[in-house]
Amino acid sequence: MSNDEFQTIVLREIILILKIPRIQNPWDLFIIALRLLSIAIPAIFSYLLPLPLLLSVTSQNQALTIRSLSTYAVIRLIMKGRMGGMDNPATERTPLVIAAEINMITYQTKKILLTSAIEIGRHLQEAKAMLKHGEWIKWLEESVNYSRRTASRLIKLYEEYEPSFPEEADSSNGTPVSHLTYTQALLLLGLPEEEREEFIARNNVGNMTKQELQQALKDRDQANQAKEQALQENQVLKKGLETIDSTISELKNEQAKAASMPTNPENVKAEVQSANNASSAGDAPSATTAPFTHNLKTEHDPDAHIKYVEKCDAYCKTIADTFFDLTTALTNLAHIDPNLKEEKRKGANQLIEYMAETIKMWPPPKKPLRVNS
Known part of the structure:
Protein backbone atom coordinates (compact mmCIF):
# COMPACT_ATOMS: atom_id res chain seq x y z
CA MET A 1 0.00 0.00 0.00
CA SER A 2 1.43 3.36 -0.99
CA ASN A 3 1.80 6.27 1.42
CA ASP A 4 -0.92 8.24 -0.39
CA GLU A 5 -3.33 5.30 -0.20
CA PHE A 6 -2.59 4.88 3.49
CA GLN A 7 -3.25 8.57 4.16
CA THR A 8 -6.56 8.34 2.31
CA ILE A 9 -7.66 5.35 4.40
CA VAL A 10 -6.68 7.04 7.66
CA LEU A 11 -8.56 10.23 6.81
CA ARG A 12 -11.63 8.22 5.77
CA GLU A 13 -11.59 6.26 9.03
CA ILE A 14 -11.18 9.42 11.11
CA ILE A 15 -14.25 11.07 9.73
CA LEU A 16 -16.32 7.87 10.10
CA ILE A 17 -16.30 8.64 13.82
CA LEU A 18 -18.85 11.34 13.12
CA LYS A 19 -21.34 8.82 11.70
CA ILE A 20 -22.83 7.87 15.09
CA PRO A 21 -26.51 6.91 14.73
CA ARG A 22 -26.15 3.96 17.16
CA ILE A 23 -23.83 5.55 19.72
CA GLN A 24 -25.45 5.96 23.13
CA ASN A 25 -23.05 8.64 24.34
CA PRO A 26 -22.15 10.95 21.43
CA TRP A 27 -20.34 13.41 23.70
CA ASP A 28 -17.88 10.74 24.79
CA LEU A 29 -17.17 9.81 21.20
CA PHE A 30 -16.81 13.48 20.26
CA ILE A 31 -14.09 13.90 22.90
CA ILE A 32 -12.31 10.82 21.54
CA ALA A 33 -12.57 12.19 18.02
CA LEU A 34 -11.06 15.52 19.03
CA ARG A 35 -8.17 13.76 20.76
CA LEU A 36 -7.56 11.69 17.66
CA LEU A 37 -7.77 14.68 15.36
CA SER A 38 -5.38 16.73 17.49
CA ILE A 39 -2.79 14.12 16.52
CA ALA A 40 -3.98 13.01 13.10
CA ILE A 41 -4.72 16.37 11.45
CA PRO A 42 -1.18 17.78 11.87
CA ALA A 43 0.10 14.54 10.38
CA ILE A 44 -2.22 14.87 7.42
CA PHE A 45 -1.13 18.46 6.85
CA SER A 46 2.55 17.59 6.97
CA TYR A 47 2.27 14.20 5.19
CA LEU A 48 3.59 12.25 8.16
CA LEU A 49 0.96 9.50 8.37
CA PRO A 50 0.93 6.88 9.78
CA LEU A 51 1.63 8.08 13.32
CA PRO A 52 2.11 5.98 16.44
CA LEU A 53 -0.13 7.19 19.22
CA LEU A 54 -1.00 6.52 22.81
CA LEU A 55 -4.74 6.50 23.49
CA SER A 56 -7.05 5.17 26.15
CA VAL A 57 -10.49 4.17 24.97
CA THR A 58 -13.33 3.32 27.32
CA SER A 59 -15.67 0.66 25.95
CA GLN A 60 -18.80 0.57 28.11
CA ASN A 61 -17.67 -1.13 31.38
CA GLN A 62 -14.18 -2.19 30.34
CA ALA A 63 -11.06 -0.11 29.89
CA LEU A 64 -8.88 -0.92 26.92
CA THR A 65 -5.45 0.65 26.70
CA ILE A 66 -3.90 0.88 23.25
CA ARG A 67 -0.23 1.70 23.04
CA SER A 68 1.94 2.45 20.04
CA LEU A 69 -0.65 1.44 17.46
CA SER A 70 -1.06 3.04 14.06
CA THR A 71 -3.84 5.57 13.59
CA TYR A 72 -5.59 3.20 11.20
CA ALA A 73 -5.61 0.33 13.74
CA VAL A 74 -6.88 2.51 16.58
CA ILE A 75 -9.75 3.87 14.51
CA ARG A 76 -10.77 0.38 13.37
CA LEU A 77 -10.94 -0.72 17.00
CA ILE A 78 -13.04 2.29 17.93
CA MET A 79 -15.42 1.77 15.04
CA LYS A 80 -15.95 -1.92 15.86
CA GLY A 81 -16.11 -1.52 19.63
CA ARG A 82 -18.29 1.58 19.90
CA MET A 83 -20.51 1.20 16.83
CA GLY A 84 -21.11 -2.53 16.95
CA GLY A 85 -19.06 -3.15 13.82
CA MET A 86 -19.22 -1.42 10.50
CA ASP A 87 -20.52 -4.44 8.61
CA ASN A 88 -23.73 -4.98 10.55
CA PRO A 89 -25.86 -7.47 8.54
CA ALA A 90 -29.02 -6.07 10.16
CA THR A 91 -28.61 -2.91 8.11
CA GLU A 92 -29.55 -3.27 4.46
CA ARG A 93 -26.79 -1.89 2.29
CA THR A 209 -18.86 24.47 -4.40
CA LYS A 210 -15.35 25.91 -4.46
CA GLN A 211 -15.80 27.12 -8.05
CA GLU A 212 -19.17 28.72 -7.28
CA LEU A 213 -17.74 30.56 -4.28
CA GLN A 214 -14.75 31.78 -6.29
CA GLN A 215 -17.12 33.12 -8.95
CA ALA A 216 -19.30 34.82 -6.33
CA LEU A 217 -16.24 36.52 -4.83
CA LYS A 218 -15.11 37.58 -8.31
CA ASP A 219 -18.54 39.06 -9.04
CA ARG A 220 -18.42 40.92 -5.73
CA ASP A 221 -15.01 42.40 -6.52
CA GLN A 222 -16.16 43.50 -9.98
CA ALA A 223 -19.31 45.09 -8.53
CA ASN A 224 -17.25 46.95 -5.94
CA GLN A 225 -14.86 48.18 -8.64
CA ALA A 226 -17.77 49.40 -10.77
CA LYS A 227 -19.27 51.14 -7.76
CA GLU A 228 -15.97 52.79 -6.90
CA GLN A 229 -15.52 53.94 -10.50
CA ALA A 230 -19.05 55.33 -10.55
CA LEU A 231 -18.39 57.21 -7.32
CA GLN A 232 -15.20 58.69 -8.78
CA GLU A 233 -17.06 59.72 -11.93
CA ASN A 234 -19.74 61.22 -9.75
CA GLN A 235 -17.16 63.33 -7.94
CA VAL A 236 -15.77 64.56 -11.26
CA LEU A 237 -19.28 65.30 -12.50
CA LYS A 238 -20.15 67.07 -9.28
CA LYS A 239 -17.10 69.33 -9.53
CA GLY A 240 -17.82 70.01 -13.20
CA LEU A 241 -21.43 70.96 -12.51
CA GLU A 242 -20.35 73.16 -9.63
CA THR A 243 -17.98 74.96 -12.00
CA ILE A 244 -20.78 75.32 -14.56
CA ASP A 245 -23.16 76.69 -11.92
CA SER A 246 -20.52 79.17 -10.83
CA THR A 247 -19.92 80.26 -14.45
CA ILE A 248 -23.64 80.75 -15.07
CA SER A 249 -23.94 82.88 -11.95
CA GLU A 250 -20.97 85.01 -12.99
CA LEU A 251 -22.41 85.51 -16.48
CA LYS A 252 -25.77 86.53 -15.09
CA ASN A 253 -24.13 88.97 -12.69
CA GLU A 254 -22.07 90.49 -15.50
CA GLN A 255 -25.15 90.86 -17.69
CA ALA A 256 -27.09 92.52 -14.91
CA LYS A 257 -24.16 94.79 -14.14
CA ALA A 258 -23.72 95.78 -17.80
CA ALA A 259 -27.44 96.54 -18.20
CA SER A 260 -27.48 98.85 -15.20
CA MET A 261 -24.16 100.60 -15.88
CA PRO A 262 -24.53 104.09 -17.54
CA THR A 263 -22.41 104.94 -20.54
CA ASN A 264 -19.34 106.99 -19.66
CA PRO A 265 -19.34 110.26 -21.67
CA GLU A 266 -15.55 110.35 -21.73
CA ASN A 267 -15.45 106.92 -23.41
CA VAL A 268 -18.06 108.04 -25.95
CA LYS A 269 -16.05 111.13 -26.82
CA ALA A 270 -12.95 109.00 -27.33
CA GLU A 271 -14.81 106.62 -29.63
CA VAL A 272 -16.31 109.52 -31.63
CA GLN A 273 -12.87 111.13 -31.99
CA SER A 274 -11.44 107.80 -33.16
CA ALA A 275 -14.23 107.51 -35.73
CA ASN A 276 -13.56 111.04 -37.00
CA ASN A 277 -9.89 110.24 -37.41
CA ALA A 278 -10.73 107.10 -39.38
CA SER A 279 -13.16 109.07 -41.55
CA SER A 280 -10.54 111.67 -42.39
CA ALA A 281 -8.19 108.88 -43.46
CA GLY A 282 -10.76 107.58 -45.94
CA ASP A 283 -11.82 104.60 -43.82
CA ALA A 284 -15.23 105.86 -42.73
CA PRO A 285 -17.47 103.02 -41.56
CA SER A 286 -20.28 101.99 -43.89
CA ALA A 287 -23.82 101.18 -42.89
CA THR A 288 -22.84 97.60 -42.27
CA THR A 289 -19.74 98.37 -40.20
CA ALA A 290 -20.00 97.33 -36.54
CA PRO A 291 -20.77 100.12 -34.07
CA PHE A 292 -17.99 101.46 -31.93
CA THR A 293 -19.25 99.67 -28.86
CA HIS A 294 -17.86 96.36 -30.26
CA ASN A 295 -14.11 96.06 -30.15
CA LEU A 296 -13.83 93.41 -32.93
CA LYS A 297 -10.70 92.61 -34.91
CA THR A 298 -10.78 93.10 -38.66
CA GLU A 299 -9.25 90.21 -40.60
CA HIS A 300 -7.32 91.24 -43.69
CA ASP A 301 -6.33 87.63 -44.55
CA PRO A 302 -8.70 86.33 -47.27
CA ASP A 303 -8.33 82.78 -45.88
CA ALA A 304 -9.02 83.77 -42.28
CA HIS A 305 -12.46 82.14 -42.38
CA ILE A 306 -10.85 78.70 -42.74
CA LYS A 307 -9.24 79.04 -39.33
CA TYR A 308 -12.51 79.95 -37.65
CA VAL A 309 -14.45 77.19 -39.42
CA GLU A 310 -11.93 74.66 -38.11
CA LYS A 311 -12.25 76.09 -34.62
CA CYS A 312 -16.05 75.89 -34.77
CA ASP A 313 -15.86 72.24 -35.84
CA ALA A 314 -13.39 71.40 -33.07
CA TYR A 315 -15.47 73.13 -30.40
CA CYS A 316 -18.64 71.37 -31.57
CA LYS A 317 -16.89 68.01 -31.31
CA THR A 318 -15.68 68.88 -27.82
CA ILE A 319 -19.21 69.77 -26.78
CA ALA A 320 -20.55 66.49 -28.24
CA ASP A 321 -17.89 64.40 -26.48
CA THR A 322 -18.48 66.20 -23.21
CA PHE A 323 -22.23 65.69 -23.52
CA PHE A 324 -21.69 61.94 -24.01
CA ASP A 325 -19.49 61.81 -20.90
CA LEU A 326 -22.15 63.77 -19.02
CA THR A 327 -24.91 61.31 -19.92
CA THR A 328 -22.67 58.35 -19.02
CA ALA A 329 -21.93 59.84 -15.60
CA LEU A 330 -25.63 60.52 -15.02
CA THR A 331 -26.46 56.91 -15.92
CA ASN A 332 -23.93 55.55 -13.42
CA LEU A 333 -25.08 58.00 -10.79
CA ALA A 334 -28.69 56.84 -11.27
CA HIS A 335 -27.72 53.36 -10.00
CA ILE A 336 -26.04 54.79 -6.89
CA ASP A 337 -28.19 57.75 -5.84
CA PRO A 338 -31.27 58.51 -7.99
CA ASN A 339 -32.05 61.70 -6.06
CA LEU A 340 -28.56 63.11 -6.56
CA LYS A 341 -28.72 62.10 -10.23
CA GLU A 342 -31.94 64.08 -10.69
CA GLU A 343 -30.41 67.12 -9.01
CA LYS A 344 -27.39 67.04 -11.33
CA ARG A 345 -29.56 66.38 -14.38
CA LYS A 346 -31.58 69.51 -13.67
CA GLY A 347 -28.39 71.54 -13.32
CA ALA A 348 -27.07 70.19 -16.62
CA ASN A 349 -30.42 70.83 -18.31
CA GLN A 350 -30.38 74.42 -17.08
CA LEU A 351 -26.95 74.94 -18.61
CA ILE A 352 -27.97 73.34 -21.92
CA GLU A 353 -31.12 75.47 -22.15
CA TYR A 354 -29.08 78.60 -21.45
CA MET A 355 -26.58 77.67 -24.16
CA ALA A 356 -29.34 76.81 -26.65
CA GLU A 357 -31.14 80.11 -26.03
CA THR A 358 -27.92 82.10 -26.33
CA ILE A 359 -26.77 80.46 -29.57
CA LYS A 360 -30.09 81.16 -31.32
CA MET A 361 -28.95 84.70 -32.07
CA TRP A 362 -25.20 85.07 -32.00
CA PRO A 363 -23.53 87.47 -32.01
CA PRO A 364 -26.11 89.32 -29.94
CA PRO A 365 -27.70 92.51 -31.35
CA LYS A 366 -25.38 95.50 -31.14
CA LYS A 367 -26.57 98.43 -29.12
CA PRO A 368 -26.13 101.99 -30.47
CA LEU A 369 -24.02 104.47 -28.61
CA ARG A 370 -25.71 106.53 -25.95
CA VAL A 371 -24.44 110.06 -25.48
CA ASN A 372 -25.35 111.86 -22.28
CA SER A 373 -26.20 115.47 -22.83
Whole structure:
Protein backbone atom coordinates (compact mmCIF):
# COMPACT_ATOMS: atom_id res chain seq x y z
CA MET A 1 0.00 0.00 0.00
CA SER A 2 1.43 3.36 -0.99
CA ASN A 3 1.80 6.27 1.42
CA ASP A 4 -0.92 8.24 -0.39
CA GLU A 5 -3.33 5.30 -0.20
CA PHE A 6 -2.59 4.88 3.49
CA GLN A 7 -3.25 8.57 4.16
CA THR A 8 -6.56 8.34 2.31
CA ILE A 9 -7.66 5.35 4.40
CA VAL A 10 -6.68 7.04 7.66
CA LEU A 11 -8.56 10.23 6.81
CA ARG A 12 -11.63 8.22 5.77
CA GLU A 13 -11.59 6.26 9.03
CA ILE A 14 -11.18 9.42 11.11
CA ILE A 15 -14.25 11.07 9.73
CA LEU A 16 -16.32 7.87 10.10
CA ILE A 17 -16.30 8.64 13.82
CA LEU A 18 -18.85 11.34 13.12
CA LYS A 19 -21.34 8.82 11.70
CA ILE A 20 -22.83 7.87 15.09
CA PRO A 21 -26.51 6.91 14.73
CA ARG A 22 -26.15 3.96 17.16
CA ILE A 23 -23.83 5.55 19.72
CA GLN A 24 -25.45 5.96 23.13
CA ASN A 25 -23.05 8.64 24.34
CA PRO A 26 -22.15 10.95 21.43
CA TRP A 27 -20.34 13.41 23.70
CA ASP A 28 -17.88 10.74 24.79
CA LEU A 29 -17.17 9.81 21.20
CA PHE A 30 -16.81 13.48 20.26
CA ILE A 31 -14.09 13.90 22.90
CA ILE A 32 -12.31 10.82 21.54
CA ALA A 33 -12.57 12.19 18.02
CA LEU A 34 -11.06 15.52 19.03
CA ARG A 35 -8.17 13.76 20.76
CA LEU A 36 -7.56 11.69 17.66
CA LEU A 37 -7.77 14.68 15.36
CA SER A 38 -5.38 16.73 17.49
CA ILE A 39 -2.79 14.12 16.52
CA ALA A 40 -3.98 13.01 13.10
CA ILE A 41 -4.72 16.37 11.45
CA PRO A 42 -1.18 17.78 11.87
CA ALA A 43 0.10 14.54 10.38
CA ILE A 44 -2.22 14.87 7.42
CA PHE A 45 -1.13 18.46 6.85
CA SER A 46 2.55 17.59 6.97
CA TYR A 47 2.27 14.20 5.19
CA LEU A 48 3.59 12.25 8.16
CA LEU A 49 0.96 9.50 8.37
CA PRO A 50 0.93 6.88 9.78
CA LEU A 51 1.63 8.08 13.32
CA PRO A 52 2.11 5.98 16.44
CA LEU A 53 -0.13 7.19 19.22
CA LEU A 54 -1.00 6.52 22.81
CA LEU A 55 -4.74 6.50 23.49
CA SER A 56 -7.05 5.17 26.15
CA VAL A 57 -10.49 4.17 24.97
CA THR A 58 -13.33 3.32 27.32
CA SER A 59 -15.67 0.66 25.95
CA GLN A 60 -18.80 0.57 28.11
CA ASN A 61 -17.67 -1.13 31.38
CA GLN A 62 -14.18 -2.19 30.34
CA ALA A 63 -11.06 -0.11 29.89
CA LEU A 64 -8.88 -0.92 26.92
CA THR A 65 -5.45 0.65 26.70
CA ILE A 66 -3.90 0.88 23.25
CA ARG A 67 -0.23 1.70 23.04
CA SER A 68 1.94 2.45 20.04
CA LEU A 69 -0.65 1.44 17.46
CA SER A 70 -1.06 3.04 14.06
CA THR A 71 -3.84 5.57 13.59
CA TYR A 72 -5.59 3.20 11.20
CA ALA A 73 -5.61 0.33 13.74
CA VAL A 74 -6.88 2.51 16.58
CA ILE A 75 -9.75 3.87 14.51
CA ARG A 76 -10.77 0.38 13.37
CA LEU A 77 -10.94 -0.72 17.00
CA ILE A 78 -13.04 2.29 17.93
CA MET A 79 -15.42 1.77 15.04
CA LYS A 80 -15.95 -1.92 15.86
CA GLY A 81 -16.11 -1.52 19.63
CA ARG A 82 -18.29 1.58 19.90
CA MET A 83 -20.51 1.20 16.83
CA GLY A 84 -21.11 -2.53 16.95
CA GLY A 85 -19.06 -3.15 13.82
CA MET A 86 -19.22 -1.42 10.50
CA ASP A 87 -20.52 -4.44 8.61
CA ASN A 88 -23.73 -4.98 10.55
CA PRO A 89 -25.86 -7.47 8.54
CA ALA A 90 -29.02 -6.07 10.16
CA THR A 91 -28.61 -2.91 8.11
CA GLU A 92 -29.55 -3.27 4.46
CA ARG A 93 -26.79 -1.89 2.29
CA THR A 94 -27.93 -0.31 -0.96
CA PRO A 95 -26.16 2.07 -3.36
CA LEU A 96 -28.51 4.84 -2.24
CA VAL A 97 -27.67 4.31 1.44
CA ILE A 98 -23.97 4.17 0.68
CA ALA A 99 -24.14 7.36 -1.40
CA ALA A 100 -25.96 9.17 1.42
CA GLU A 101 -23.32 8.03 3.90
CA ILE A 102 -20.50 9.13 1.61
CA ASN A 103 -22.05 12.58 1.15
CA MET A 104 -22.55 12.96 4.91
CA ILE A 105 -19.00 11.82 5.62
CA THR A 106 -17.64 14.26 3.04
CA TYR A 107 -19.62 17.13 4.54
CA GLN A 108 -18.58 16.31 8.10
CA THR A 109 -14.96 15.90 7.03
CA LYS A 110 -14.85 19.39 5.60
CA LYS A 111 -16.45 20.88 8.70
CA ILE A 112 -14.26 19.10 11.22
CA LEU A 113 -11.17 19.95 9.18
CA LEU A 114 -11.93 23.65 9.66
CA THR A 115 -12.53 23.16 13.39
CA SER A 116 -9.23 21.32 13.72
CA ALA A 117 -7.37 23.92 11.66
CA ILE A 118 -8.68 26.68 13.92
CA GLU A 119 -7.57 24.74 16.99
CA ILE A 120 -4.13 24.20 15.48
CA GLY A 121 -3.96 27.93 14.78
CA ARG A 122 -4.67 28.64 18.43
CA HIS A 123 -1.82 26.36 19.52
CA LEU A 124 0.54 27.90 16.99
CA GLN A 125 -0.24 31.39 18.23
CA GLU A 126 0.35 30.25 21.80
CA ALA A 127 3.71 28.73 20.90
CA LYS A 128 4.77 31.78 18.90
CA ALA A 129 4.17 34.02 21.91
CA MET A 130 6.51 31.86 24.00
CA LEU A 131 9.39 31.76 21.54
CA LYS A 132 12.14 34.32 21.40
CA HIS A 133 12.75 36.52 18.40
CA GLY A 134 14.24 34.53 15.53
CA GLU A 135 13.22 31.11 16.88
CA TRP A 136 9.78 30.89 15.25
CA ILE A 137 10.77 29.59 11.79
CA LYS A 138 13.23 27.08 13.21
CA TRP A 139 10.64 25.81 15.68
CA LEU A 140 8.07 25.38 12.89
CA GLU A 141 10.45 23.35 10.75
CA GLU A 142 11.85 21.15 13.50
CA SER A 143 8.82 20.67 15.75
CA VAL A 144 5.73 20.54 13.53
CA ASN A 145 7.18 20.52 9.99
CA TYR A 146 5.11 23.55 8.95
CA SER A 147 6.19 26.27 6.59
CA ARG A 148 5.89 29.85 7.71
CA ARG A 149 3.10 30.42 5.18
CA THR A 150 1.06 27.45 6.42
CA ALA A 151 1.45 28.51 10.03
CA SER A 152 0.45 32.08 9.25
CA ARG A 153 -2.64 30.87 7.41
CA LEU A 154 -3.72 28.64 10.30
CA ILE A 155 -3.21 31.45 12.81
CA LYS A 156 -5.22 33.75 10.56
CA LEU A 157 -8.05 31.20 10.49
CA TYR A 158 -8.01 31.10 14.28
CA GLU A 159 -8.01 34.87 14.66
CA GLU A 160 -10.79 35.44 12.14
CA TYR A 161 -13.15 32.54 12.83
CA GLU A 162 -12.67 31.30 16.40
CA PRO A 163 -15.04 33.92 17.94
CA SER A 164 -17.80 32.75 15.58
CA PHE A 165 -17.68 29.11 16.68
CA PRO A 166 -19.85 27.95 19.60
CA GLU A 167 -18.19 26.16 22.48
CA GLU A 168 -20.83 23.40 22.50
CA ALA A 169 -20.19 20.25 20.54
CA ASP A 170 -23.40 20.66 18.57
CA SER A 171 -22.98 23.74 16.37
CA SER A 172 -26.19 23.27 14.41
CA ASN A 173 -27.48 26.58 15.74
CA GLY A 174 -24.23 28.46 15.34
CA THR A 175 -23.46 31.49 13.24
CA PRO A 176 -23.23 31.24 9.43
CA VAL A 177 -19.44 31.15 9.73
CA SER A 178 -19.57 28.01 11.90
CA HIS A 179 -21.09 26.02 9.01
CA LEU A 180 -18.27 26.72 6.57
CA THR A 181 -15.83 24.16 5.26
CA TYR A 182 -12.08 24.60 5.48
CA THR A 183 -11.78 25.60 1.81
CA GLN A 184 -14.66 28.06 2.03
CA ALA A 185 -13.17 29.65 5.14
CA LEU A 186 -9.83 30.12 3.37
CA LEU A 187 -11.46 31.77 0.35
CA LEU A 188 -13.46 34.13 2.56
CA LEU A 189 -10.42 35.39 4.47
CA GLY A 190 -10.15 38.22 1.96
CA LEU A 191 -13.47 39.71 3.04
CA PRO A 192 -13.65 42.26 5.86
CA GLU A 193 -15.03 40.74 9.06
CA GLU A 194 -18.04 43.06 9.14
CA GLU A 195 -19.01 42.00 5.61
CA ARG A 196 -18.26 38.28 5.84
CA GLU A 197 -21.36 36.99 7.65
CA GLU A 198 -23.68 39.09 5.50
CA PHE A 199 -22.01 37.73 2.36
CA ILE A 200 -22.31 34.14 3.64
CA ALA A 201 -26.01 34.50 4.44
CA ARG A 202 -26.89 36.41 1.26
CA ASN A 203 -25.16 33.94 -1.07
CA ASN A 204 -25.90 30.70 0.82
CA VAL A 205 -22.18 29.95 0.84
CA GLY A 206 -22.61 26.74 2.84
CA ASN A 207 -24.15 25.03 -0.19
CA MET A 208 -21.65 26.37 -2.72
CA THR A 209 -18.86 24.47 -4.40
CA LYS A 210 -15.35 25.91 -4.46
CA GLN A 211 -15.80 27.12 -8.05
CA GLU A 212 -19.17 28.72 -7.28
CA LEU A 213 -17.74 30.56 -4.28
CA GLN A 214 -14.75 31.78 -6.29
CA GLN A 215 -17.12 33.12 -8.95
CA ALA A 216 -19.30 34.82 -6.33
CA LEU A 217 -16.24 36.52 -4.83
CA LYS A 218 -15.11 37.58 -8.31
CA ASP A 219 -18.54 39.06 -9.04
CA ARG A 220 -18.42 40.92 -5.73
CA ASP A 221 -15.01 42.40 -6.52
CA GLN A 222 -16.16 43.50 -9.98
CA ALA A 223 -19.31 45.09 -8.53
CA ASN A 224 -17.25 46.95 -5.94
CA GLN A 225 -14.86 48.18 -8.64
CA ALA A 226 -17.77 49.40 -10.77
CA LYS A 227 -19.27 51.14 -7.76
CA GLU A 228 -15.97 52.79 -6.90
CA GLN A 229 -15.52 53.94 -10.50
CA ALA A 230 -19.05 55.33 -10.55
CA LEU A 231 -18.39 57.21 -7.32
CA GLN A 232 -15.20 58.69 -8.78
CA GLU A 233 -17.06 59.72 -11.93
CA ASN A 234 -19.74 61.22 -9.75
CA GLN A 235 -17.16 63.33 -7.94
CA VAL A 236 -15.77 64.56 -11.26
CA LEU A 237 -19.28 65.30 -12.50
CA LYS A 238 -20.15 67.07 -9.28
CA LYS A 239 -17.10 69.33 -9.53
CA GLY A 240 -17.82 70.01 -13.20
CA LEU A 241 -21.43 70.96 -12.51
CA GLU A 242 -20.35 73.16 -9.63
CA THR A 243 -17.98 74.96 -12.00
CA ILE A 244 -20.78 75.32 -14.56
CA ASP A 245 -23.16 76.69 -11.92
CA SER A 246 -20.52 79.17 -10.83
CA THR A 247 -19.92 80.26 -14.45
CA ILE A 248 -23.64 80.75 -15.07
CA SER A 249 -23.94 82.88 -11.95
CA GLU A 250 -20.97 85.01 -12.99
CA LEU A 251 -22.41 85.51 -16.48
CA LYS A 252 -25.77 86.53 -15.09
CA ASN A 253 -24.13 88.97 -12.69
CA GLU A 254 -22.07 90.49 -15.50
CA GLN A 255 -25.15 90.86 -17.69
CA ALA A 256 -27.09 92.52 -14.91
CA LYS A 257 -24.16 94.79 -14.14
CA ALA A 258 -23.72 95.78 -17.80
CA ALA A 259 -27.44 96.54 -18.20
CA SER A 260 -27.48 98.85 -15.20
CA MET A 261 -24.16 100.60 -15.88
CA PRO A 262 -24.53 104.09 -17.54
CA THR A 263 -22.41 104.94 -20.54
CA ASN A 264 -19.34 106.99 -19.66
CA PRO A 265 -19.34 110.26 -21.67
CA GLU A 266 -15.55 110.35 -21.73
CA ASN A 267 -15.45 106.92 -23.41
CA VAL A 268 -18.06 108.04 -25.95
CA LYS A 269 -16.05 111.13 -26.82
CA ALA A 270 -12.95 109.00 -27.33
CA GLU A 271 -14.81 106.62 -29.63
CA VAL A 272 -16.31 109.52 -31.63
CA GLN A 273 -12.87 111.13 -31.99
CA SER A 274 -11.44 107.80 -33.16
CA ALA A 275 -14.23 107.51 -35.73
CA ASN A 276 -13.56 111.04 -37.00
CA ASN A 277 -9.89 110.24 -37.41
CA ALA A 278 -10.73 107.10 -39.38
CA SER A 279 -13.16 109.07 -41.55
CA SER A 280 -10.54 111.67 -42.39
CA ALA A 281 -8.19 108.88 -43.46
CA GLY A 282 -10.76 107.58 -45.94
CA ASP A 283 -11.82 104.60 -43.82
CA ALA A 284 -15.23 105.86 -42.73
CA PRO A 285 -17.47 103.02 -41.56
CA SER A 286 -20.28 101.99 -43.89
CA ALA A 287 -23.82 101.18 -42.89
CA THR A 288 -22.84 97.60 -42.27
CA THR A 289 -19.74 98.37 -40.20
CA ALA A 290 -20.00 97.33 -36.54
CA PRO A 291 -20.77 100.12 -34.07
CA PHE A 292 -17.99 101.46 -31.93
CA THR A 293 -19.25 99.67 -28.86
CA HIS A 294 -17.86 96.36 -30.26
CA ASN A 295 -14.11 96.06 -30.15
CA LEU A 296 -13.83 93.41 -32.93
CA LYS A 297 -10.70 92.61 -34.91
CA THR A 298 -10.78 93.10 -38.66
CA GLU A 299 -9.25 90.21 -40.60
CA HIS A 300 -7.32 91.24 -43.69
CA ASP A 301 -6.33 87.63 -44.55
CA PRO A 302 -8.70 86.33 -47.27
CA ASP A 303 -8.33 82.78 -45.88
CA ALA A 304 -9.02 83.77 -42.28
CA HIS A 305 -12.46 82.14 -42.38
CA ILE A 306 -10.85 78.70 -42.74
CA LYS A 307 -9.24 79.04 -39.33
CA TYR A 308 -12.51 79.95 -37.65
CA VAL A 309 -14.45 77.19 -39.42
CA GLU A 310 -11.93 74.66 -38.11
CA LYS A 311 -12.25 76.09 -34.62
CA CYS A 312 -16.05 75.89 -34.77
CA ASP A 313 -15.86 72.24 -35.84
CA ALA A 314 -13.39 71.40 -33.07
CA TYR A 315 -15.47 73.13 -30.40
CA CYS A 316 -18.64 71.37 -31.57
CA LYS A 317 -16.89 68.01 -31.31
CA THR A 318 -15.68 68.88 -27.82
CA ILE A 319 -19.21 69.77 -26.78
CA ALA A 320 -20.55 66.49 -28.24
CA ASP A 321 -17.89 64.40 -26.48
CA THR A 322 -18.48 66.20 -23.21
CA PHE A 323 -22.23 65.69 -23.52
CA PHE A 324 -21.69 61.94 -24.01
CA ASP A 325 -19.49 61.81 -20.90
CA LEU A 326 -22.15 63.77 -19.02
CA THR A 327 -24.91 61.31 -19.92
CA THR A 328 -22.67 58.35 -19.02
CA ALA A 329 -21.93 59.84 -15.60
CA LEU A 330 -25.63 60.52 -15.02
CA THR A 331 -26.46 56.91 -15.92
CA ASN A 332 -23.93 55.55 -13.42
CA LEU A 333 -25.08 58.00 -10.79
CA ALA A 334 -28.69 56.84 -11.27
CA HIS A 335 -27.72 53.36 -10.00
CA ILE A 336 -26.04 54.79 -6.89
CA ASP A 337 -28.19 57.75 -5.84
CA PRO A 338 -31.27 58.51 -7.99
CA ASN A 339 -32.05 61.70 -6.06
CA LEU A 340 -28.56 63.11 -6.56
CA LYS A 341 -28.72 62.10 -10.23
CA GLU A 342 -31.94 64.08 -10.69
CA GLU A 343 -30.41 67.12 -9.01
CA LYS A 344 -27.39 67.04 -11.33
CA ARG A 345 -29.56 66.38 -14.38
CA LYS A 346 -31.58 69.51 -13.67
CA GLY A 347 -28.39 71.54 -13.32
CA ALA A 348 -27.07 70.19 -16.62
CA ASN A 349 -30.42 70.83 -18.31
CA GLN A 350 -30.38 74.42 -17.08
CA LEU A 351 -26.95 74.94 -18.61
CA ILE A 352 -27.97 73.34 -21.92
CA GLU A 353 -31.12 75.47 -22.15
CA TYR A 354 -29.08 78.60 -21.45
CA MET A 355 -26.58 77.67 -24.16
CA ALA A 356 -29.34 76.81 -26.65
CA GLU A 357 -31.14 80.11 -26.03
CA THR A 358 -27.92 82.10 -26.33
CA ILE A 359 -26.77 80.46 -29.57
CA LYS A 360 -30.09 81.16 -31.32
CA MET A 361 -28.95 84.70 -32.07
CA TRP A 362 -25.20 85.07 -32.00
CA PRO A 363 -23.53 87.47 -32.01
CA PRO A 364 -26.11 89.32 -29.94
CA PRO A 365 -27.70 92.51 -31.35
CA LYS A 366 -25.38 95.50 -31.14
CA LYS A 367 -26.57 98.43 -29.12
CA PRO A 368 -26.13 101.99 -30.47
CA LEU A 369 -24.02 104.47 -28.61
CA ARG A 370 -25.71 106.53 -25.95
CA VAL A 371 -24.44 110.06 -25.48
CA ASN A 372 -25.35 111.86 -22.28
CA SER A 373 -26.20 115.47 -22.83
